Amino acid sequence: xxxxxxxxxxxxxxxxxxxxxxxxxxxxxxxxxxxxxxxxxxxxxxxxxxxxxxxxxxxxxxxxxxxxxxxxxxxxxxxxxxxxxxxxxxxxxxxxxxxxxxxxxxxxxxxxxxxxxxxxxxxxxxxxxxxxxxxxxxxxxxxxxxxxxxxxxxxxxxxxxxxxxxxxxxxxxxxxxxxxxxxxxxxxxxxxxxxxxxxxxxxxxxxxxxxxxxxxxx
Amino acid sequence: xxxxxxxxxxxxxxxxxxxxxxxxxxxxxxxxxxxxxxxxxxxxxxxxxxxxxxxxxxxxxxxxxxxxxxxxxxxxxxxxxxxxxxxxxxxxxxxxxxxxxxxxxxxxxxxxxxxxxxxxxxxxxxxxxxxxxxxxxxxxxxxxxxxxxxxxxxxxxxxxxxxxxxxxxxxxxxxxxxxxxxxxxxxxxxxxxxxxxxxxxxxxxxxxxxxxxxxxxxxxxxxxxxxxxxxxxxxxxxxxxxxxxxxxxxxxxxxxxxxxx
Numbered sequence: 001x002x003x004x005x006x007x008x009x010x011x012x013x014x015x016x017x018x019x020x021x022x023x024x025x026x027x028x029x030x031x032x033x034x035x036x037x038x039x040x041x042x043x044x045x046x047x048x049x050x051x052x053x054x055x056x057x058x059x060x061x062x063x064x065x066x067x068x069x070x071x072x073x074x075x076x077x078x079x080x081x082x083x084x085x086x087x088x089x090x091x092x093x094x095x096x097x098x099x100x101x102x103x104x105x106x107x108x109x110x111x112x113x114x115x116x117x118x119x120x121x122x123x124x125x126x127x128x129x130x131x132x133x134x135x136x137x138x139x140x141x142x143x144x145x146x147x148x149x150x151x152x153x154x155x156x157x158x159x160x161x162x163x164x165x166x167x168x169x170x171x172x173x174x175x176x177x178x179x180x181x182x183x184x185x186x187x188x189x190x191x192x193x194x195x196x197x198x199x200x201x202x203x204x205x206x207x208x209x210x211x212x213x214x215x216x217x218x
Numbered sequence: 219x220x221x222x223x224x225x226x227x228x229x230x231x232x233x234x235x236x237x238x239x240x241x242x243x244x245x246x247x248x249x250x251x252x253x254x255x256x257x258x259x260x261x262x263x264x265x266x267x268x269x270x271x272x273x274x275x276x277x278x279x280x281x282x283x284x285x286x287x288x289x290x291x292x293x294x295x296x297x298x299x300x301x302x303x304x305x306x307x308x309x310x311x312x313x314x315x316x317x318x319x320x321x322x323x324x325x326x327x328x329x330x331x332x333x334x335x336x337x338x339x340x341x342x343x344x345x346x347x348x349x350x351x352x353x354x355x356x357x358x359x360x361x362x363x364x365x366x367x368x369x370x371x372x373x374x375x376x377x378x379x380x381x382x383x384x385x386x387x388x389x390x391x392x393x394x395x396x397x398x399x400x401x402x403x404x405x406x407x408x409x410x411x412x413x414x415x416x417x418x419x420x421x422x423x424x425x426x427x428x429x430x431x432x433x434x435x436x437x438x439x440x441x442x443x444x445x446x447x448x449x450x451x452x453x454x455x456x457x458x459x460x461x462x463x464x465x466x467x468x469x470x471x472x473x474x475x476x477x478x479x
Contacts, residue, residue: 155241
C-alpha cells in the first residue's frame with residue numbers, strides 16, 4: 001500500500017515541479033519544497049522500518065510539524081486577497097497546534113503517534129478552510145472557479161482533513177484493539193491521499209493556466 | 219453493545235463517505251453561489267454600459283436641440299433684424315441730414331437688439347455648461363426661450379432654482395426629458411397654456427407639466443406612441459415613475475416622480 005501512496009506523492013511532486021515552474025510566488029516555492037519533503041519522509045519511513053524493523057512513528061511526528069505549517073501558510077496565502085489582517089488568526093492556530101503537540105510529546109513521548117495534536121490540527125484546518133470559503137463568498141471579487149488555484153487547493157485540504165475525521169477517531173482504538181479493521185483504515189488513508197494529491201495536482205494546472213494568461217496579456 | 223468486525227468496518231466506511239460527501243455538497247453550493255454572483259455582476263456591468271450609452275445619446279440630442287434652436291433663431295430673429303438694419307443703412311441719403319440721423323439711430327437700435335439676441339443665443343449654446351449652474355437654471359432657460367416665442371402662456375413654479383446640489387447624469391436626462399415633452403406639446407398639442415410645476419420634497423422630485431391642448435386617448439395610444447416611448451425609457455433610466463393623464467380635447471398632464479439627487 002505504501003508503494004501506491006509513494007507513487008501518488010511522487011506524481012503530485014512532479015506535477016508541482018512542472019506546472020509551478022513559472023510561478024515565482026513564495027507559496028509555489030514552499031509547495032515544491034513541501035512535496036519534496038513528503039516524498040523524502042515517506043521513503044525515510046519506509047527504509048527505517050525495512051532496515052531497523054523499528055517503529056517509524058518519530059519520523060512522521062517530525063513531519064506533521066511541517067505539514068501543519070505548510071497547510072496553515074497555504075490557507076493564509078489564499079485568504080490574503082479577500083481578508084486583510086488575517087495573519088494573527090493563522091499564527092494563533094499554528095501555536096495552538098504546537099502547544100497540543102508539545103503537551104503530547106511530554107506526556108506520551110516522541111515515539112507515540114501524536115493523534116490528539118493531529119485531531120486538533122484537523123479541526124483548526126477545517127475551520128480555516130470554511131473561513132476561506134466564507135470570505136470568498138462575501139468578497140466583491142469575482143473569480144473563475146474552474147481556473148482558481150486557491151479554490152481547488154483549499155478544496156483538497158478540506159476534503160482531506162474533514163474526510164480524515166473518522167480515520168483519526170478510530171485510529172487509536174483500532175490499532176490497539178481491532179487489528180482486523182486496520183486494513184480498511186489503510187484504504188481510507190489511501191483514498192484520502194488520492195483525493196488530496198489529485199485535487200492539488202489539478203490546482204497546480206490551474207496555477208499554470210493563470211500564469212500563461214498573465215504572460216500572454218503583457 | 220458489541221459490534222462485529224464487519225459492522226465496525228461498515229461503520230468506518232459509511233462515516234468516511236458521509237464526511238467526504240459533506241464537502242462535495244458544500245463546494246457545489248459555493249460554486250453555484252459564485253456563479254450567480256458573477257452573472258449578477260455581469261448584468262450590472264451591462265446595465266451600466268447601457269446607461270452610459272443612453273447618457274451619451276441624450277447629450278448629443280441636447281446638443282442637436284440647441285443647434286436647431288440657434289439655427290431657427292438666427293434665421294427668424296437675428297437674420298431679420300440685420301436685414302432690416304442693412305435695408306435701413308442702404309436707404310440713407312446723406313443730403314437729408316435729419317432723416318439720415320433718424321435712420322442711423324434706428325439702425326443702432328436694431329443692432330443693439332441683435333446684440334441682445336446674440337447674447338441670449340450664446341447662453342443657449344452653453345446648453346451643457348448650463349447644467350453646471352444647475353438643472354433648475356437649465357430648465358428655466360428652456361422655459362424662457364419658449365415663452366419668448368409669444369405662442370404660449372407659461373405658468374412656472376420651479377423649486378429647483380433654490381437648490382445648491384446636483385446629480386450630473388440625472389440632470390442631463392431630465393433636461394432632455396423636459397425638452398422632449400415640450401417638443402411634443404409644440405408639435406402635437408395645439409395648446410395655448412402650459413403649466414410647469416417642479417417640486418422637491420425631501421429627496422423626491424416631482425415634475426408636472428400640464429397643457430390645455432387637444433389631448434389624446436391614453437388607452438388607445440398607450441405609452442409608446444407620439445414619441446412617448448423615449449420619455450418612458452428615460453424615466454425608467456432615472457428610476458422614476460411616469461404618469462400620463464390625457465383625454466381628447468381635455469389637455470394633457472404628465473407627472474414624473476423620482477428620487478433626487
